Amino acid sequence: MEHRIINTVLKTMVFAGIVILMQSCYNDNVEDLYPQAPACDTNNVTYANTVWPIINTNCISCHGGQFPSGNISLSDYSAIAAAAKNGSLLSAIRHEDGWSPMPKGGGKLSDCDIQKIEIWVNAGSADN
Ligand code: HEC
Incomplete structure (x- = not known):
C-alpha cells in the first residue's frame, strides 16, 4: 500500500517537472531573450532620400x-x-576629439544615421 502511494507521488512529481520544463522552454523566444536593434538598412543611400532628411x-x-x-x-x-569634403561633417557627428560634438546640446545621432552619412560621404557625397 505504502509503495503505491510513494509511486503515485513520484510519478506526479516527475510529470509536474516535465510540464514546468516544457513551459519554461515554450517561453524562450530568441527575440524576447535577446532584443536587438532593428537592422540598419544602408541600401540605396542618397543625398535626397537619406542625408537631407537626417x-x-x-x-x-x-x-x-x-x-x-x-x-x-x-x-x-x-x-x-x-x-x-572638409571632414567636419563626419568628425562632428561622430563626436571626434577636437571637434564640437553635433547635434549641439542634443543626443548623438543614431548609429544607423551616422552609418548612412558615412556611406554617402565615402562614396563621394554625390548630389542624387
Ligand atoms: C542647437 C544648435 C545646433 C544643432 C542642432 C546643431 N549644431 Fe552644429 N554647431 C552649432 C554651433 C553653435 C556650432 C559652433 C561651434 C560650437 O559652438 O560648438 C556648430 C558647429 C558645427 C560644426 C563645426 C564643428 C567644428 O568643430 O568645427 C559642424 C560640422 C556642425 N555644427 C554640424 C552639425 C550637424 C551635422 C548637425 C546635425 C546633426 C548640427 N551641427 C546640429 C549648433 C548646432
Whole structure:
C-alpha cells in the first residue's frame, strides 16, 4: 500500500517537472531573450532620400536660415557637400576629439544615421 502511494507521488512529481520544463522552454523566444536593434538598412543611400532628411531633422534648426550657428550653413546640397569634403561633417557627428560634438546640446545621432552619412560621404557625397 505504502509503495503505491510513494509511486503515485513520484510519478506526479516527475510529470509536474516535465510540464514546468516544457513551459519554461515554450517561453524562450530568441527575440524576447535577446532584443536587438532593428537592422540598419544602408541600401540605396542618397543625398535626397537619406542625408537631407537626417540633416533637416537634426541640424537645420541651428544651421539653417540667414545666421546659421557657428556661421556654418547646412541648408542646401553644396553647403552640406562642402562640410562632407572638409571632414567636419563626419568628425562632428561622430563626436571626434577636437571637434564640437553635433547635434549641439542634443543626443548623438543614431548609429544607423551616422552609418548612412558615412556611406554617402565615402562614396563621394554625390548630389542624387
Ligand atoms: C542647437 C544648435 C545646433 C544643432 C542642432 C546643431 N549644431 Fe552644429 N554647431 C552649432 C554651433 C553653435 C556650432 C559652433 C561651434 C560650437 O559652438 O560648438 C556648430 C558647429 C558645427 C560644426 C563645426 C564643428 C567644428 O568643430 O568645427 C559642424 C560640422 C556642425 N555644427 C554640424 C552639425 C550637424 C551635422 C548637425 C546635425 C546633426 C548640427 N551641427 C546640429 C549648433 C548646432
